[in-house]
Amino acid sequence: MTAPRSxxxxxxxxxxxxxxxxxxxxxxxxxxxxxxxxxxxFAWNGEQVLLATEERSASVQNLRSVxxxxxxxxxxxxxxxxxxxxxxxxxVAEAPDVIAEIYAGQADWDPRDAGGDxxxxxxxxxxVQVWREANEIAGRTVMRDGSWVD
Amino acid sequence: MTAPRSxxxxxxxxxxxxxxxxxxxxxxxxxxxxxxxxxxxFAWNGEQVLLATEERSASVQNLRSVxxxxxxxxxxxxxxxxxxxxxxxxxVAEAPDVIAEIYAGQADWDPRDAGGDxxxxxxxxxxVQVWREANEIAGRTVMRDGSWVD
Numbered sequence: 001m002t003a004p005r006s007x008x009x010x011x012x013x014x015x016x017x018x019x020x021x022x023x024x025x026x027x028x029x030x031x032x033x034x035x036x037x038x039x040x041x042f043a044w045n046g047e048q049v050l051l052a053t054e055e056r057s058a059s060v061q062n063l064r065s066v067x068x069x070x071x072x073x074x075x076x077x078x079x080x081x082x083x084x085x086x087x088x089x090x091x092v093a094e095a096p097d098v099i100a101e102i103y104a105g106q107a108d109w110d111p112r113d114a115g116g117d118x119x120x121x122x123x124x125x126x127x128v129q130v131w132r133e134a135n136e137i138a139g140r141t142v143m144r145d146g147s148w149v150d
Numbered sequence: 151m152t153a154p155r156s157x158x159x160x161x162x163x164x165x166x167x168x169x170x171x172x173x174x175x176x177x178x179x180x181x182x183x184x185x186x187x188x189x190x191x192f193a194w195n196g197e198q199v200l201l202a203t204e205e206r207s208a209s210v211q212n213l214r215s216v217x218x219x220x221x222x223x224x225x226x227x228x229x230x231x232x233x234x235x236x237x238x239x240x241x242v243a244e245a246p247d248v249i250a251e252i253y254a255g256q257a258d259w260d261p262r263d264a265g266g267d268x269x270x271x272x273x274x275x276x277x278v279q280v281w282r283e284a285n286e287i288a289g290r291t292v293m294r295d296g297s298w299v300d
């Protein structure tokens with residue numbers, strides 16, 4: 001096992017994954033019936049995670065009712081795990097250009113070309129945990145209550 | 151994009167991931183407060199997914215109240231996604247040898263050596279979906295209502 005990373009290194013590694021182009025995240029949401037889990041392309045605008053999916057999808061329906069999600073970036077042994085709350089859901093056709101441009105620039109598709117009932121989902125991280133092996137469980141929380149831990 | 155895999159090939163690929171040694175799964179569970187998502191080592195006994203985690207974990211608490219989970223194996227672009235229902239939760243110290251042996255043989259640790267309040271969680275897949283790219287969305291369901299699709 002390698003030595004555990006420092007808090008600042010983990011924060012930096014989390015941001016590297018948040019800024020990765022053409023990457024997918026595992027997005028878990030909940031309804032009264034159970035959990036939903038699906039891989040979705042994402043983008044990061046420096047403060048929020050941007051997803052794009054269909055209005056009728058289970059993820060959007062769950063977010064509209066529960067208002068939170070867990071988002072995993074990276075592999076199961078190089079984990080960046082984000083607890084996020086819903087800021088807003090906006091139809092692609094009505095979205096501010098800044099959201100659409102950031103999403104199209106980082107994800108590997110542009111929902112403005114997709115037709116259908118796609119929406120942007122804007123999520124604000126409140127907790128971020130970063131770990132690889134057992135020796136990184138301690139100190140894994142690099143964001144708490146929406147603030148990066150110093 | 152490569153040609154979409156046949157149903158039998160996808161089933162075979164799903165079983166290969168279920169039988170992989172020292173692999174982790176993303177396990178999503180739900181409570182009334184939202185989704186929980188965590189990577190866990192797993193094993194497969196041919197009919198059920200076996201997990202081992204702490205009795206007090208959010209995953210176990212959610213499973214005790216909701217009774218279902220979504221389990222993702224593999225990467226976000228080589229997806230095996232399992233909807234599973236809880237068969238039972240059994241304390242490691244009280245578990246049948248067959249469960250403990252299969253788990254220890256496939257996962258990279260043995261909860262019998264771990265102390266603490268670890269339990270085995272036995273989950274029965276009811277739906278399995280397998281896809282890589284957009285051209286595999288059609289036909290992605292290889293198990294439905296607990297039966298492999300022919």
